Amino acid sequence: PIKCIIFLLAGFSFFSSCRKxxxxxxxxxxxxxxxxxxxxxxxxxxxxxxxxxxxxxxxxxxxxxxxxxxxxxxxxxxxxxxxxxxxxxxxxxxxxxxxxxxxxxxxxxxxxxxxxxxxxxxxxxxxxxxxxxxxxxxxxxxxxxxxxxxxxxYPRFGWRGMHLDVSRHFMPVPFIKKYIDMLSFHKLNVFHWHLVDGIGWRIEIKSHPELTEVGAWRVVKEDKKPWEDFEVWRSGDPRPKYGGFYTQEDIREVVAYATQKGITVLPEIELPGHSEVVFECYPELRCIDEKGDYLPNIGVYCANLQASYDILEDVLVEVMDLFPSEYIHIGGDEVNKSNWTQCARDKKLMEREHYTPEEVQSHFVNHFDRFLRDHDRKMMGWHEILEGNLSPSAAIMYWGNGRADDVDEMLREGHESVLTPGNIYYFDHYQSTSKHEPPAFGGLSTLTQVYEYEPYPAAIEDTYGNQVLGIQANCWTEYMDHSDQVEYMVFPRIAALAESAWSPRHKKDWSVFTQKIPRLLDFYNHQDIQYAPSSFRPLI
Ligand code: TNX
Structure with missing residues (x-):
């Protein structure tokens, strides 16, 4: 029996050494x-x-x-x-x-x-x-x-966002789903879908079909910078057209896909600026001078025209029907207020109410804050909406350079905040100083910088508790005409963002992160992600 046991043990150890x-x-x-x-x-x-x-x-x-x-x-x-x-x-x-x-x-x-x-x-x-x-x-x-x-x-922040601009360049639904998969892989939970901007309207609106029939297509022009090119393509134009839009069915599919993975899709409809394309579809919405002639189209809604509010309410009703998100993003960035000081209708509003141009903006934006609250939603906008006299119920997406004082001030005023600092979390910026980088918007935001950036000082996080929603990175696509280019700009920086969004402050450690990178790249390769090897250049 002893021999037998030895034999069995030898067999077992041979077997387990194979397993080893x-x-x-x-x-x-x-x-x-x-x-x-x-x-x-x-x-x-x-x-x-x-x-x-x-x-x-x-x-x-x-x-x-x-x-x-x-x-x-x-x-x-x-x-x-x-x-x-x-x-x-x-x-x-x-x-x-x-x-x-x-x-x-x-x-x-x-x-x-x-x-x-x-x-x-x-x-x-x-x-x-x-x-x-x-x-x-x-x-x-x-x-x-x-x-x-x-x-x-468990996560450090409840809001761990990643944005994608599909207005400057349209991205097809299968890519949007892949993007959502990769958000989930990195434990991010908000997909901010920038559906509207000056040069392309990307969401089907049944009550205003022209927005996509006309607004989703533009003429390809090689000699123009991408964001300057907002000449719309109209049916019958022999020149090649570029663009695309999401049908409501596409949107429902994407929202359902994301929701199943615990990801909220935050829609953004730009107002009152970044809307040139809307006025190509509906010229009658444009601002006018004293003689009744149209002012140049600089993409800003007239604030003293009922039709401006009507069309946007119609749009938002359909948006709310499609997106269950508690927050609806209304843009609000970079509004060229000169429209209001020149427009015959807006001048009357300013005189009557003694408004500054900033207060005209708040007048416009606060209307939609009330409208969305009446529909049990919350309004979110870029931090420029703070100018003027904004309702404290508006949540702020702050894209300034992350100055603690500014952040403190908006929280003190009662706003909720998501930080997307423009000098760090802008993934349209270069990721290395190599002269071989493909053309990008400008700026430099290396993997190390994204990793090391500390979004909220501890005192702010402690003082304002739930008002501090979280952080997000943005991907503006002026220079990204293909989804591969989006991947190049977003990966691996998204991994650095994810550690700030999820991991406790004291767990962030650049040297540990770099040890984990080879394996991360292995995953990217197997998931067919065209990440940027140049992101590691500062490390070499
Ligand atoms: C500013 S950030 C913009 C975008 C541009 C981006 C380029 C913000 C709310 N507006 O329209 O695409 O800079 O980095």
Missing amino acids: DLKLQPIHIIPEPVSVQALHLSPFVIDDHSIIYITDSSMMLPAQLLLTTLGGGYKIRMIDRTLSTHSGISLRHSTDTSIRDQGYNLEIHTQSIVISAHDTPGLWHGVQSLRQLLPADPAEISTASLPSLVIND
Whole structure:
């Protein structure tokens, strides 16, 4: 019997040494979790016919992502929530009070993996972390093993945004979905869809079809800078046209896709400026001089014309129907107020109310703040809407250079804030000083700068609590005429943004982040992301 036992032990140790060849993955998760504790047990070995257990259908989608990631013969099985531990992988709704909103616990033991959360976003976040513990190469997954550990994790900010300008250059729906997948991969939760700007209207509005019939197409002109080129293409024009728009069906599809992943889609409809294209569609909305002739089209709505409010209300009604987001973004940036001081109608308003041009802007913007509140939504706008006399109920997206005093002032006035500092979180800026960079808007915002930037001083975060919604990066596409170029500008800087948005302040560590980069790039490669290798140039 002794020989027999020795034989069995030898066989077992041969077998387990084969299993030890399995590659143990490093614990490289971006954004860095709140806490990771190693358990020093034998690793969990991926077995290609294991089971993913869920207890209700709300868990189906995160479970499916896991299933697709794991490949092989994995199956999802619905079980009774009262059943306790299983071998295999389980997603659980937890009532454990130590788990925060959108947070999760991930426990990996030798025989089991359990992801628990209060809410579906939390489960997604747990699945994303687990996914990052697996090999990036799907071919290696079936031979992977995972280190035993406990992760407790939750986000620093409730608003972790990434923006995309689809007005300057239209981006097709499949790319928008890929973008949303990548937001989810980085645990970002707001997709800010900049649907309207001076040179292109990208959202179908049933009550005003001209907005896309005319406003979505422009003439291609090689000799113009992209943002100067807002000559609209009209049917019958023999010149080549460029552009596109999203039908309401497309929008519903994108919103449903994002919502399932716990991502809010924030729509932006620009007013009262950046709207040249609207006045190409409806010339009668333009500002007029004393003789009744149109003033030059500088893309600003007349503030003393009922039709301006009517069309925008019609648009916002359809927007609210399409987007469940609590916030609706109304733009409000860079309004050229000279229209109002020259327009015969607006001059009357200014005289009657003794308004400064800034107060005309507030008059216009506050109308939509009330309108959106009457519809149980909240208005958000770029920080220029603070000029004049803005209602404190308006939330501010601040794109100034992140001066603590400015941020403090708007919070003191009672506004909620999202910081998108224009010198750092503008991903249309160059990411290296290499002369081989493709043309960009200007400025320099390196991966290191994005990483090291600290958005809110601790005192501000402590003082203003929930008014501090979070942070976001913006991707303006004047110089990005293809989705590959968007990817080049956004990745990997989005990963640096994600650590500031998610990880606790004290967990941000550039040297740790750089160690995690090779693996991140592996994921980007397998997800076919055209990231910018030049982003690492300052490191080399
Ligand atoms: C300013 S930031 C803009 C955009 C431009 C961007 C280029 C903001 C609200 N407005 O219209 O695309 O700069 O960086």
